[in-house]
Amino acid sequence: xxxxxxxxxxxxxxxxxxxxxxxxxxxxxxxxxxxxxxxxxxxxxxxxxxxxxxxxxxxxxxxxxxxxxxxxxxxxxxxxxxxxxxxxxxxxxxxxxxxxxxxxxxxxxxx
Amino acid sequence: xxxxxxxxxxxxxxxxxxxxxxxxxxxxxxxxxxxxxxxxxxxxxxxxxxxxxxxxxxxxxxxxxxxxxxxxxxxxxxxxxxxxxxxxxxxxxxxxxxxxxxxxxxxxxxxxxx
Numbered sequence: 358x359x360x361x362x363x364x365x366x367x368x369x370x371x372x373x374x375x376x377x378x379x380x381x382x383x384x385x386x387x388x389x390x391x392x393x394x395x396x397x398x399x400x401x402x403x404x405x406x407x408x409x410x411x412x413x414x415x416x417x418x419x420x421x422x423x424x425x426x427x428x429x430x431x432x433x434x435x436x437x438x439x440x441x442x443x444x445x446x447x448x449x450x451x452x453x454x455x456x457x458x459x460x461x462x463x464x465x466x467x468x
Numbered sequence: 469x470x471x472x473x474x475x476x477x478x479x480x481x482x483x484x485x486x487x488x489x490x491x492x493x494x495x496x497x498x499x500x501x502x503x504x505x506x507x508x509x510x511x512x513x514x515x516x517x518x519x520x521x522x523x524x525x526x527x528x529x530x531x532x533x534x535x536x537x538x539x540x541x542x543x544x545x546x547x548x549x550x551x552x553x554x555x556x557x558x559x560x561x562x563x564x565x566x567x568x569x570x571x572x573x574x575x576x577x578x579x580x581x582x
Contacts, residue, residue, distance in 0.1 A: 361510070388568060389568055398557075398578060399575060399576070401511070401559065401573040403570055403572065408568055446510055446511075448510075455501065455516055456501075456511075456513070456561075460508070
């Protein structure tokens, strides 16, 4: 059974800092990995999708990497802003389509 | 493209009452999922549909939860009777049958059982 772990559970940084969120998974036989953002009381917004054959994906100030063999992914946020404050969820897709989620990292960027 | 639509956005009910949630996926997405997200946790899959057939409902509490997807498009999730521990956000998502495709989630329904 796939287990997804996210570290740290919570993070507080001053505005402008670069930061890294970590995700690890136990079963490396994945189809893809997806990073989501969730604002309080809201649904999930997809940030980046990395296929199993890819090493990284970039969108604006976000960069996600994938090391399938070691079961790890990182989400790098450059020049953080208060608007980046949210919970970030990592999810992996194995066979059968369903996503397995970590518990998320709660990020607070202070002005 | 229009996103995944869910309603209602919020619902407060008393324990032992019944409640229903509705989801309309992205047009053309054959796969539809219902997830339950308890506060402080990641979403947990309740049920997965492929067109109007159930692919996985192994984590659905079938004594009180039911779901259907008529005509392979809209879906409803029902809880009857509700318990206090059912308080959570219920998320609907849809995806293309292509396994390399990502998910799109709706805004969710926040259920509070009192």
